[in-house]
Amino acid sequence: MDLILEFLKEVLKGVTRAISAHLFQRTFLDKKKATPRRRKHKGGSRKTK
Secondary structure, eight states: OHHHHHHHHHHHHHHHHHHHHHHHIIIIIOOOOSSOOOOOOOOSOOOOO
């Protein structure tokens, strides 16, 4: 019984570490913006046929 409890404790530690690492990476390391920006249109006159 003690072996099963130790195993479950280690599994829970691993899951907690994986979740916290994922949240840390998502919060601090991913600097991508949520929506991509549109390209700016060039000004000036354009030739038309």
